[in-house]
Amino acid sequence: MTEQSPALQLCHVGTNGAEGAESGYAIENVSFACDGGTWTALAGPAAAGKTGVLRCAAGLEPLTAGEVRLAEGLRLAHVGLLPAPEQAATIATLASGLGPMPAGAAEVVRDALRRLDLWEERDTPVRELTEDRQRVAAVVAAVSGAPDVLLADDLTVGLPPATAEGVLDLVRGLVDRQGLCVVASATDLASLERADAVVLLAEGRVVETRVVP
Numbered sequence: 001m002t003e004q005s006p007a008l009q010l011c012h013v014g015t016n017g018a019e020g021a022e023s024g025y026a027i028e029n030v031s032f033a034c035d036g037g038t039w040t041a042l043a044g045p046a047a048a049g050k051t052g053v054l055r056c057a058a059g060l061e062p063l064t065a066g067e068v069r070l071a072e073g074l075r076l077a078h079v080g081l082l083p084a085p086e087q088a089a090t091i092a093t094l095a096s097g098l099g100p101m102p103a104g105a106a107e108v109v110r111d112a113l114r115r116l117d118l119w120e121e122r123d124t125p126v127r128e129l130t131e132d133r134q135r136v137a138a139v140v141a142a143v144s145g146a147p148d149v150l151l152a153d154d155l156t157v158g159l160p161p162a163t164a165e166g167v168l169d170l171v172r173g174l175v176d177r178q179g180l181c182v183v184a185s186a187t188d189l190a191s192l193e194r195a196d197a198v199v200l201l202a203e204g205r206v207v208e209t210r211v212v213p
Contacts, residue, residue, distance in 0.1 A: 005071045006033035007181035008149050013056050014065035027052045027204035036148065037179040041186035041195035049204035050185040054151045055081055057183065079142035080153035088126045088137035095122040097144035105146055105178045112170035116163060132159050139167055143174060152184035156191065168194050
């Protein structure tokens with residue numbers, strides 16, 4: 001039997017942080033792998049390299065070393081690596097973002113929108129939504145194409161607690177029910193509690209990788 005390749009794999013990835021090390025984009029020799037149906041949290045202090053790793057994995061940052069491998073035939077999406085209004089604008093309304101999704105995934109998102117009191121606004125133009133609702137719309141936009149791998153940065157930063165919980169539940173539901181592979185920065189306990197594995201970063205390097213029991 002042939003062993004299945006990881007959905008996403010970073011192999012000795014590095015970048016010189018051309019935009020400045022203070023941005024947190026400079027990383028060195030970062031390696032880890034993630035399977036479908038799992039959530040990997042990137043943890044560490046400010047400027048540890050969490051955003052830099054995600055940008056490299058998304059192809060938004062040039063590599064000076066190593067490579068990023070996406071399993072053959074898989075689709076990748078990202079959220080939080082662009083301004084929320086820019087990403088949210090890729091769908092006209094929350095409802096329009098459900099169209100391309102498989103039925104099971106669309107139902108997960110519908111349930112989340114109802115719990116977040118957004119269902120009544122599903123036909124409202126995204127640009128007319130409040131800022132926190134535009135951030136939720138950015139998540140819907142990212143998953144609307146039914147990706148196999150989702151890279152997420154600052155999913156809940158600045159959101160009201162109830163909205164933040166709803167967004168985390170939405171993404172976790174897609175992991176569990178649709179086999180989505182998620183790699184997301186974690187800046188709070190609630191994000192870490194959703195993860196199956198944690199990659200701890202410091203100064204752009206992997207300090208520890210652990211599986212959550």
